[in-house]
Amino acid sequence: MIKIQNLVKRYGELVALDHLNLEIEEGEIFGLLGPNGSGKTTAISCLLALLKYDKGTVEVFNKAMMPDNYAAKKQIGVVLQNVAVFEEMNVRENIDYFCGLYVNNAKERKKLVEEAIRFVGLEDYTRMRPKQLSGGLLRRLNIACGIAHQPRLIIMDEPTVAVDPQSRNKILEGIMELNRRGATVIYTSHYMDEVEQICSRIAIIDHGRCIAQGTKEELKSMIKTGEKITIEGVLLKEENLAEIRQLPHVFEIAYEDQQLVVRCSGAKHNLVRVLNYLQEHDIAFGRVFSELPTLNDVFLEITGKELRD
Amino acid sequence: MLHLIKYRFICTIRDRVSMFWSMVFPLMLVTVFFFAFSNIGKGNLDTIPVAVVNEENSEEADMFCDFLKELEKDDSKMVKIEELSEEKAVKKLKENEVFGVFYAKETPTLTVASQGIEESVLQSLLDSYNRNAETMRTVAKEHPQGISSAAQALSDYKEIVTETAIDGKSVSGVMQYYLALIAMACLYGCFLGFTTAIELQANLSSLAIRRSITPTHRLKLVFADLLVTFVVHFINLMILLVYMQFVLKIDLGGNTGGTILVCAIGALIGVAMGIFVGSCGTKREGLKIGIMLAVSMICCFLAGLMQAQVKNIVEQYCPVINRINPAALITDALYCMSVYNNPQRYARDLIILAVLAVACGLGAFLMVRRERYDSI
Numbered sequence: 252m253i254k255i256q257n258l259v260k261r262y263g264e265l266v267a268l269d270h271l272n273l274e275i276e277e278g279e280i281f282g283l284l285g286p287n288g289s290g291k292t293t294a295i296s297c298l299l300a301l302l303k304y305d306k307g308t309v310e311v312f313n314k315a316m317m318p319d320n321y322a323a324k325k326q327i328g329v330v331l332q333n334v335a336v337f338e339e340m341n342v343r344e345n346i347d348y349f350c351g352l353y354v355n356n357a358k359e360r361k362k363l364v365e366e367a368i369r370f371v372g373l374e375d376y377t378r379m380r381p382k383q384l385s386g387g388l389l390r391r392l393n394i395a396c397g398i399a400h401q402p403r404l405i406i407m408d409e410p411t412v413a414v415d416p417q418s419r420n421k422i423l424e425g426i427m428e429l430n431r432r433g434a435t436v437i438y439t440s441h442y443m444d445e446v447e448q449i450c451s452r453i454a455i456i457d458h459g460r461c462i463a464q465g466t467k468e469e470l471k472s473m474i475k476t477g478e479k480i481t482i483e484g485v486l487l488k489e490e491n492l493a494e495i496r497q498l499p500h501v502f503e504i505a506y507e508d509q510q511l512v513v514r515c516s517g518a519k520h521n522l523v524r525v526l527n528y529l530q531e532h533d534i535a536f537g538r539v540f541s542e543l544p545t546l547n548d549v550f551l552e553i554t555g556k557e558l559r560d
Numbered sequence: 561m562l563h564l565i566k567y568r569f570i571c572t573i574r575d576r577v578s579m580f581w582s583m584v585f586p587l588m589l590v591t592v593f594f595f596a597f598s599n600i601g602k603g604n605l606d607t608i609p610v611a612v613v614n615e616e617n618s619e620e621a622d623m624f625c626d627f628l629k630e631l632e633k634d635d636s637k638m639v640k641i642e643e644l645s646e647e648k649a650v651k652k653l654k655e656n657e658v659f660g661v662f663y664a665k666e667t668p669t670l671t672v673a674s675q676g677i678e679e680s681v682l683q684s685l686l687d688s689y690n691r692n693a694e695t696m697r698t699v700a701k702e703h704p705q706g707i708s709s710a711a712q713a714l715s716d717y718k719e720i721v722t723e724t725a726i727d728g729k730s731v732s733g734v735m736q737y738y739l740a741l742i743a744m745a746c747l748y749g750c751f752l753g754f755t756t757a758i759e760l761q762a763n764l765s766s767l768a769i770r771r772s773i774t775p776t777h778r779l780k781l782v783f784a785d786l787l788v789t790f791v792v793h794f795i796n797l798m799i800l801l802v803y804m805q806f807v808l809k810i811d812l813g814g815n816t817g818g819t820i821l822v823c824a825i826g827a828l829i830g831v832a833m834g835i836f837v838g839s840c841g842t843k844r845e846g847l848k849i850g851i852m853l854a855v856s857m858i859c860c861f862l863a864g865l866m867q868a869q870v871k872n873i874v875e876q877y878c879p880v881i882n883r884i885n886p887a888a889l890i891t892d893a894l895y896c897m898s899v900y901n902n903p904q905r906y907a908r909d910l911i912i913l914a915v916l917a918v919a920c921g922l923g924a925f926l927m928v929r930r931e932r933y934d935s936i
Contacts, residue, residue: 262934262935296936299773300773300932301762301769301772301773301932301933301936302932302933302934302935302936303932303933303934318778318932321775321777322775324773324774324775325775327773329770329773331766331769331770332766333766334766335765335766335767335769335770336767337567337571337767339570339571339574339575340567340570340571340574344567344570347567348563348567349770349774351563351564351567352771352774352775352776353774353775353776355563396770397770
């Protein structure tokens with residue numbers, strides 16, 4: 252459905268996109284994950300033919316994406332990172348206006364607008380102006396304006412930034428519902444938990460390059476970490492640390508402020524072995540956590556830095 | 561298209577800031593002007609009794625006395641003179657029977673006992689006479705029958721000038737301010753144009769990004785926005801004209817069609833200027849608004865909005881500014897149509913205005929028609 256090949260975009264000396272390659276299939280929720288400034292929004296802007304780029308090709312619905320590719324544009328809905336609605340119009344007018352840029356038939360449009368209002372749960376706020384809405388409701392309006400025409404491809408650029416947890420859940424549920432109805436979704440975010448929760452395939456972007464791509468399971472299998480064990484309130488000496496490091500499948504440990512983090516490769520009984528060691532040496536310890544690797548671990552192992560940074 | 565026009569219209573008329581500057585502010589200002597100028601020219605001052613001492617019996621002294629006598633005869637009944645000896649005149653001044661004593665001599669002087677409006681008027685009369693004594697002498701010598709008119713013309717105590725056109729139409733100096741205000745109102749359409757530019761250029765706002773990525777043809781969006789902005793601003797100007805003519809009863813000369821045509825071109829220039837400034841670069845909005853406000857205010861200042869004489873001074877020393885300043889051209893077109901009845905000059909102003917409007921409009925269009933950007 253979408254093919255981005257060798258896309259290069261420079262802002263003067265800065266390389267915002269560095270030979271970016273992406274392929275997105277119809278029906279998936281595709282996550283673009285990366286820290287702020289990694290090039291996600293630039294990639295989306297190039298994909299939408301808004302930005303000039305230096306090299307590469309962008310194909311949408313198997314055709315080159317150009318500003319005058321109105322047939323493709325008609326099937327795309329975009330929810331921007333910043334709320335983009337008219338302050339002078341109320342909720343219904345805003346949705347109707349943007350829907351009208353895609354759908355000419357007034358009767359059909361009326362139906363679509365009603366459906367979009369219901370979908371984002373703004374039935375009680377249709378006469379309100381944007382400035383009268385809370386942050387969460389405003390985000391919902393922003394989404395409604397982007398999806399009211401029921402597009403085949405929906406691009407969502409960080410739609411949950413600065414949104415309360417309740418609205419965030421509502422938005423994420425909505426995205427999955429849109430996907431169930433047949434829309435392909437491209438979802439950019441720097442919140443790895445969101446991406447992990449809803450995306451069927453994910454591309455991790457850093458410094459304008461796609462550093463890893465695949466399902467979340469595939470991404471996690473690319474890294475060494477199979478399990479991360481965290482033990483709080485534990486007092487250890489250097490010799491203890493050296494011995495723990497020698498336990499089977501342990502490949503990295505970190506000890507700071509009485510907190511021990513042990514990274515093990517994928518294997519069974521890692522936690523039991525670590526706890527047995529502590530008990531055998533009469534070392535007291537507090538709370539214990541065992542986690543499977545997250546996308547942050549994937550990012551950390553590939554780039555050497557935290558995704559949250 | 562109707563969908564675009566309908567919602568653009570709703571947005572424009574609900575945009576309080578832009579509508580304030582393009583509609584409410586000119587209405588407020590013209591109201592202030594109206595009340596500020598309403599006492600000027602009504603001639604509501606009582607006749608001022610004044611004593612004249614002519615003990616020199618020189619030609620210059622006699623001429624000054626003639627000047628005062630002509631003023632006394634004038635319909636305005638500005639002064640009532642009484643020729644007295646110095647002693648009697650001073651006595652009357654002390655007893656407040658006269659407001660001042662003129663001493664008729666080569667360079668006439670005035671003595672007053674206190675400060676007030678009447679004394680100021682007398683001083684103004686004297687200053688005017690002394691400034692123009694040579695002219696008066698020439699008139700007295702060569703056209704003694706015109707001394708009355710000359711004296712009248714030189715008595716600028718009201719600080720306004722009454723001009724008389726060939727066809728008998730006349731307009732007060734205050735008119736210059738009203739016409740400059742109409743020019744200002746035209747240029748203030750830049751605030752509407754500015755908002756339009758921000759909402760059309762994807763490198764300036766998220767709203768513009770969202771509009772740019774829709775299947776609606778770019779030129780359709782641009783055309784609908786320009787059309788509505790222009791029409792709304794033109795309606796604003798018509799409201800101003802109606803308010804001036806029918807509520808404040810300000811006489812704008814009677815050529816309604818001509819005035820409307822000038823306003824239409826003026827509205828186009830104002831809107832186009834706003835779009836052009838709004839589209840230039842990606843500087844902060846506040847800075848652009850500042851630039852826009854400064855440009856329009858300078859244009860209006862040079863067209864005589866703050867001081868009517870400025871336009872004449874510019875005409876005298878650097879006329880080319882008046883030929884390219886849209887505010888001056890609008891003012892001049894309205895003025896020569898209403899007062900001078902000079903169709904050639906009106907046509908010239910209109911042609912230059914149209915050229916400016918096309919240039920601004922074209923520049924604005926070239927800026928907002930872009931579909932792809934280097935950066936967003």
